Amino acid sequence: MTALFSAAPSYCSRFGVAILLAALADFLFYGQPAGITVFLFALLIAAAVVAVHPAAFNDGRVWLKPIALLVPLLPLAENVSTLSVSIALAALTVFALSLSGRLRHSIARIAGQIVLFGLAAPFRFVIDFIRWRRTARRFGGRRIRLAAIAVWVMPLTLGAVFLALFGAANPVIDYWLSLIDLVRLLDLIQLARIAFWLFVLAAVWAFLRPRLVRRIPRALPAVSAQAGKTATTIEDILFGKAAILRALIVFNILFALQTALDAAYLWGGAALPDGLSYASYAHRGAYPLIVTALLAAGFVLAALRPGSETSADPLIRRLVYVWVAQNIMLVISSILRLDLYIGIYALTYWRVAAFVWMGLVAAGLALIIARIALRKSNEWLLSANLLTLSLTLYAGCFINFAATIANYNVDHSLEMTGQGIPLDAWYLHSLGPGAFPALDRFLEHQGKTAAAGTVRELAGVRGSDEIWYRTIQQNWRAWSFRDWRLLRYLDTKEPFVIPSAIEPSMPGR
Template sequence: MQLTHPQFIITNAFSHGRRRVAVLAATVALVDFLSFRQAFGLNLFLLSILLTFAILISARKPPHPITATVYLSLSAIASAPLLEAPTASGFIISMAAVILIALKAAKLLPKRPSAIPLVLLRFMPSMLTGLPKTYRRYSRSLSGRTIFGAVLKSLTGWMLPLGMGLVFLLLFSAANPLIEMGLHNIDLRFMLNLLDISRLAFWLAAASLIWAMIRPRLTPKRRRSSIDPVGDSPITGLLDHRALIRSLAIFNLLFAMQTALDLIYLWGGAELPAGMSHAEYAHRGAYPLVATALLAAAFVLIAMRRGGPGDASRLIRALVIAWIIQNVLLCLSSILRLDLYVEAYSLTHLRLAAGVWMGLVAIGLIFILARIALRRSNEWLISMNLLTLATVLYFGAFFDSSAFIARFNVENSLEFSQYGTPLDIHYLASLGPSAIPALDLYLSAAPEDGDKRRLASFARQRLAFPITSRPQAWRSWSYRQERMKNYLLTRL
């Protein structure tokens, strides 16, 4: 029989489909064992490796051992932040790596890196719809009978043997006390756990996501209309050559005024009007100025679109470049404003995240400047911004922000350094066990009989108790928690 015979191809495809279903069932069972109703930790790292392994063994053509080793190594490197601590950013990066490996194994990953974001957007819908579509597609067997009917027929063939076997077993139990005792010792309560609604929902969600990984599909591309939708939109229709020049001239003047005020009062330290402090001046402008920069970036992308009036005009390009430079200075001013505000009112997670966000906006504006100067596409711009965001998320997952914030607030508190703001013990305790070293630092310098010292000591004991008194499950292990446990053991 020829290998290209249609019946052989159909049989081979059906066999591969059954192998995928087996891999799906095994992976769902392992995911349930690792993560259902378990605290997050080492299980998230193992989950990403498990998904990568499932992708490789369910591929239509299994990859070469060296290639498989490379994929597993890349997945392990991308998931390494999860060994440090189970953070959201680390989980996002690890799952992004698994998705890229799935697309690469299925030969759906484009050769141009700049085209990857669009492919990821086309893949996302299949994470929710892939399994239902596959079920509808394969709801009928090769002979036309439904799979449900085939399964029912198979079960019917087992009904007589199992039924008669149960009858004989009951008769033997009545005749033999040892068999009766053995039947009574069988605990069937685990069957009730399998019927838990929340567990069934977890299995369904896990199966949908896993199936999307082992059988990735992309939504079809939309056909481009012969009429440019951007050029015919009501907004861009107003942005002709004259309107763009007028808009950019006004915008540059307004931004120059704001930059001049920042140079005088923020960077130069000039005295503000009566009743206004530098902290208030900084706080009032930190977040609105970032929103202004984002709005300016959107305007630039529309104004400098391919084939638009701004694409060929040197004057418009010069005005846009000058405006982007002013926006970058605006972001730097926003970071300085935030620094002054933190100096006056201490550091929080939101303020730290705002500083990182402002830095990302500034980098994004520089990429827009590079796009205009190098005449790159918006696809390139999106890819560079996503790469920057992924890099920040990856390395940020190793960073213990709670420990940094707690130590910063203690070292810059009024009680510890004789300047700054009074230390907020309640906020420090809300940061979790990572704040314990900072609390120890504060307790080493706090007065022996102060109320705040007693509050800090109580908060320290409350944070340390779960770590030192309760055994930790291996599935929820993390290197950060292990370090904290060792730290506490050395200070008992």
């Protein structure tokens, strides 16, 4: 009974906070554009997590955690995107686990906790409710029975009758009753809105009561001594010191051949074989070489396990250094290949992502060398790679990729430079408002040329898009720093005049 009464206030208070957050989410998001409200709601969730963990105030450094949380939440104020929301959710997860005393101290283990938290979050509310009901039954707590609800039927029914009679007899009460719009109240009861509330309740409840999925203990199979001896012998033959040494020699020779070819054709400018263009050479090699580098990294990690015989051999370590260095050159070559391809076929979101991915692969290979040289564990390597990935994604939240792609494609288009390929203006239009400045430069340039008539349709669509964008931005919920900067540009830009069609001259005039 004591456990029930001690747990009930905790559940009830958290449930009340969750209901309040759901109501605020309804006001901020339901049927509204997403903008600065996402940042504000993340701050509200953080405040609620602090409020339901009063024991955290015993730590004198508790205020450092909200200050640290503000850093990963700042991308939401810059721009709301899938990336910024994902970073904010991960940061809120770490914050909630930290206040509840469940956070690990290794970056690799923290990443695992975030994954486990995400797996448990959709079911936490239902599981906690079922667990609370079972606890109430176990300790003899009072249950909500049908009879307890039925006893209110008669009082409420007669109360409604008396209230109607009072309204007929008293003009003041009748006026108050007339202010109640039952039809509008019924309109508020919508299945979509109920689903929205349930979704928000389940989401915020996971932060208010942060728990992780319980891991299933691994069952260690019983292996006989003879079987163990056989497995060891096979491992020594296939992945032993001699096999790894020979593999590294072969791999270094193969990679040296590939590096030499790239040095000749990409860096040295040697003529390609007949029928093969630089664009084809660049496109065919960019992505397969990255897969090759990843496989090479996996081989290095498997071959040079910390404490193994191969990791202590000086010759093998030197061969690994040379091979990983060749892999880094391979990634740099892939980046150059992609740059050549983009110089011919323009820039897209996927090609920007490929640049970022290749840079991360190169950083990962460099960290492998650091791990071997410093004799660190694979957990250290995983933590270092996760930290590099996190910093890269965080920095990406502040980069306007739509504007970057649009500016590059306009500046390198056939219409603007006289070389390259024609600009895919409709792809720029699909990039959204971030492409407005680059598209305006293109339209103004085309309006001064003989091809002015070809931009009339695009200019009309551009004007309609701006009207739609300004309408959305009139709602304060849609505000962000990026949109604020774009609105300042639109307000200071001179209005673009759609070029009129050239009328044919009449004879004799």
